[in-house]
Amino acid sequence: MEYIYYPGCSLESAGKPYDESLRAVFRALDIGLRELEDWNCCGATMYMSVDEALSMAISARNLALAEQAGFRDLIAPCSACYTVLMKTNRFLRESPELRAKVDHLLGQVGLKYSLSVKVRHPLEVLVNDVGIEAIASAAKRSLEGVAFAPYYGCQIVRPERGFDDSEFPTTMDSLFQRLGARAVYFPLKTRCCGGMLMTTFPDVCLQLVKDLLDCAVENGAECIATTCPLCQVNVEAYQKKVNKTFGTSYQVPVMYFTQLLGHALGCSEKELGLHKNLIAWNAPSSVLAA
Amino acid sequence: MASANISPIKFHAPVPGTLPAPERELRKRFLKEAEVVPGGARISQCLQCGTCTGSCPVSYAMDISPRMVIALFRAGQIEEILRSRTIWICASCYMCTTRCPQSIKITDLLYALKRTAIDAGVYPERFPVYLLSKNFVRIVNRYGRNQEMLLLLFYYLRRNPLALLRMLPLGLAMLRKGRISLFPKKIKGIDAIRTILGASKELELPREKGTVPYTEGAVGYRAVG
Numbered sequence: 001m002e003y004i005y006y007p008g009c010s011l012e013s014a015g016k017p018y019d020e021s022l023r024a025v026f027r028a029l030d031i032g033l034r035e036l037e038d039w040n041c042c043g044a045t046m047y048m049s050v051d052e053a054l055s056m057a058i059s060a061r062n063l064a065l066a067e068q069a070g071f072r073d074l075i076a077p078c079s080a081c082y083t084v085l086m087k088t089n090r091f092l093r094e095s096p097e098l099r100a101k102v103d104h105l106l107g108q109v110g111l112k113y114s115l116s117v118k119v120r121h122p123l124e125v126l127v128n129d130v131g132i133e134a135i136a137s138a139a140k141r142s143l144e145g146v147a148f149a150p151y152y153g154c155q156i157v158r159p160e161r162g163f164d165d166s167e168f169p170t171t172m173d174s175l176f177q178r179l180g181a182r183a184v185y186f187p188l189k190t191r192c193c194g195g196m197l198m199t200t201f202p203d204v205c206l207q208l209v210k211d212l213l214d215c216a217v218e219n220g221a222e223c224i225a226t227t228c229p230l231c232q233v234n235v236e237a238y239q240k241k242v243n244k245t246f247g248t249s250y251q252v253p254v255m256y257f258t259q260l261l262g263h264a265l266g267c268s269e270k271e272l273g274l275h276k277n278l279i280a281w282n283a284p285s286s287v288l289a290a
Numbered sequence: 291m292a293s294a295n296i297s298p299i300k301f302h303a304p305v306p307g308t309l310p311a312p313e314r315e316l317r318k319r320f321l322k323e324a325e326v327v328p329g330g331a332r333i334s335q336c337l338q339c340g341t342c343t344g345s346c347p348v349s350y351a352m353d354i355s356p357r358m359v360i361a362l363f364r365a366g367q368i369e370e371i372l373r374s375r376t377i378w379i380c381a382s383c384y385m386c387t388t389r390c391p392q393s394i395k396i397t398d399l400l401y402a403l404k405r406t407a408i409d410a411g412v413y414p415e416r417f418p419v420y421l422l423s424k425n426f427v428r429i430v431n432r433y434g435r436n437q438e439m440l441l442l443l444f445y446y447l448r449r450n451p452l453a454l455l456r457m458l459p460l461g462l463a464m465l466r467k468g469r470i471s472l473f474p475k476k477i478k479g480i481d482a483i484r485t486i487l488g489a490s491k492e493l494e495l496p497r498e499k500g501t502v503p504y505t506e507g508a509v510g511y512r513a514v515g
């Protein structure tokens with residue numbers, strides 16, 4: 001089985017460890033992952049604020065390229081890319097006139113897209129295609145003793161009704177519990193981190209991040225596992241600023257879920273980009289008996 | 291007496307049930323933007339229950355709540371919505387859309403309002419969200435991909451250069467960890483992106499015909515078709 005991989009702009013810079021750990025996990029599980037050649041930005045939420053039809057055409061170029069390369073399943077790890085690409089598929093299916101325009105625009109550059117590509121999140125692919133049991137039998141280390149807050153963020157479960165419940169998803173919880181970790185009670189698991197508000201309205205966003213940290217720590221989490229590059233940056237990189245603003249003293253490691261998973265699968269710290277996290281995580285070292 | 295010099299006050303009070311001209315124009319633009327949103331017409335089904343406002347993680351920082359946005363739209367006060375902080379504070383987490391009992395696409399409609407505001411030029415100068423979006427589009431159009439560093443650099447230089455200094459420690463920490471890409475690279479297909487851009491300018495936005503039951507000039511119950 002081979003999937004086509006759409007990293008997205010974030011995973012080229014601040015989200016680099018996400019990209020590295022995702023590739024490491026797929027390697028460890030022996031699943032093919034081919035990067036989409038010459039992909040472009042999905043448009044994110046910001047392009048959408050300026051021009052809707054054009055942003056759809058730009059995001060559809062990626063889907064058309066994936067289709068041309070003969071793939072049906074495209075993996076998009078970034079929540080914004082995942083949502084935007086899925087939304088493109090839906091809008092094109094539901095609005096014939098939008099589709100006519102996008103077809104015309106893609107036609108200008110010799111591309112054609114017939115809606116055959118399915119946009120998928122790596123968490124869902126790992127749990128549904130590979131299966132939790134298969135992953136557990138490939139595990140080299142136990143996650144016993146890890147108390148984590150499962151943080152899904154908003155966009156992978158909304159609004160496209162993707163693969164899990166939109167308010168109380170459990171996919172990540174089940175996966176890591178099977179590997180020995182303990183998911184703490186975390187009712188804010190799909191609460192928004194504020195996204196780009198950290199740049200435009202920092203006061204509002206810092207409050208949101210503080211709420212998340214409060215909730216995770218009060219419930220006994222020692223680290224936060226997340227599926228979104230933007231959540232990771234907001235909650236990890238701005239933790240210092242939260243501490244300064246609210247007089248708290250948080251030092252909570254925030255990991256991409258693929259880093260935690262990769263650790264269980266026996267990948268090295270370097271492969272997983274764990275040394276690139278700003279707040280170090282004390283990894284448990286219990287090795288499973290073969 | 292001086293009264294001869296005072297010109298008589300002109301009353302612009304509209305005929306009851308109709309809208310003043312500027313509002314009519316904004317309404318027309320907004321309805322055009324809303325038409326592209328699949329299911330956009332469901333805005334007419336709002337019950338004013340307030341689930342959206344209660345679900346919104348940032349409604350506490352808004353001057354007009356999401357529920358009030360729809361109420362103001364009905365009342366013919368689009369300009370007031372466009373001048374509010376609300377549409378720009380939305381972080382698009384889609385909680386309101388997921389929970390709305392009437393399936394109103396609230397987040398997408400807020401995008402339509404943002405586009406209307408940008409299109410009509412109704413926003414404060416050096417306004418953060420507008421600046422960020424514009425620069426984002428500029429970078430994507432030039433390189434094909436977003437470059438986080440460039441985006442923040444452009445943004446803070448225009449918005450508040452001093453804030454750039456405050457960002458420095460975090461920037462350096464991220465740089466040391468190899469989490470900033472310094473040199474933007476163009477994608478090979480950048481010409482394709484530019485062709486798409488050019489071609490889109492020649493096209494009018496597609497419209498779903500007859501899906502929005504509101505009539506342009508009317509407000510209140512009369513407006514609901």
